[in-house]
Amino acid sequence: MPRILPLTALPLLLALPLAAAAQIYTWTDADGNKVFSDQPGPGASTLEVGPTNTVEPPRRTEIRSPGTSDQPAAGPAYQRLEITSPSNDEAIRSNEGNLVLSVTTDPGLSGSHLLRVELDGELTDVSSPGRGQRNHLLSLTNIDRGSHQLAVVVVDARGNVLQRSSAITVHLQRTSLLQPGRAGSNQAPQVPNAPRAPNVPAPGRSGGS
Template identity: 45%
Template sequence: MSAGLKYVYQLAVALCLLFSVSQAVLAEVYTYVDADGNRVFTDQPHRNAKKVDIAPTNRVDQPTKAPSRASTPKPAARPIFHYQLLRILAPEPDSTIRDIEGNLNVTVSNDPELQPDHLYRLLLDSKPYGEPTRSPVFPLTNIDRGTHQLSVEIIDQYGRVLERTPNQPFHLIRISLAQKRLAQPCKNDDYGVRPECPIKDKPEEESSFFSFFR
């Protein structure tokens, strides 16, 4: 091997040794010519050796990713509370209600008593009626005549249905004013008192003067 090629080979070996060491502790490289005229590279100081200046590498450390913040866990929902009893007291199942204006009250009962943060929700024909409430009495107004289905639910603060009654039918009969007048004709004292007997329909009273000559 020629001296020039041997020099290049030894320099390459020295550079490999240099790059293999840790960047934190970088070894120094020395070179000298031995007794046989060969160029030698070493990391140990030697008599008549010269230090080889090596340019720093272009290595760029990758930025360390900041640890991602752990998302705050949502508070777990409370276990579902179970009621032993929930039923509709009024109206009774399959009952018939007669009301001119279509009004009635629905009353419910449950055991144990309604817990804090729990609400009643009334369903009329499978649709929520009004807003959930803590009152066990639901006033219904202006309900159409015919057969309807009632059901009551108890919900918690998360909107979960805890208990629900089966659908319970009732029949509403709304008698018209004309039908009521026909069933019970209006008398003089009824006008302005009974809804089906408005004061404007009260007949004029006959004068006592004309009744004297009859």
């Protein structure tokens, strides 16, 4: 008995290799339905089937996130980025609140980089442009007295922070203008006279009077 296949099975039948279905027949049955089979039926005609095509499934391609690379992540641009003076936990006296930082970079600071000072976690406008130099001096002015955290950062031309040094803590001491004997005063503080008992005359001068 021939195998009768519905019309919807035609794509699957055509996909079979020619060795499995050497000849395909088609005809219309008594109900007007189109019939396909590998054996001829009443009034069947031969359906020409071309050579089958072998389609390989696509190879799985690993999707990488943007910015990922097989190369290892680049290390810091500078092997040394350090505040060399003042030292950590140092007490500094400056009545004007001025402070000078000595910084060393190794290698020298690139011409496309800028060294900026960070005071208590905030970037300041104090900076040093790169010219290939290794030693840098950066001056801060009018800093409030008390303890402060200082660090330096390397930024690129777009202002992106590339590297940050270890922070140090300094204790700035400023003489208050309300304190007697302040800086700039040449007069020593006066010692008040001891009180005298009432109705007691002041002692006379010694001598032959």
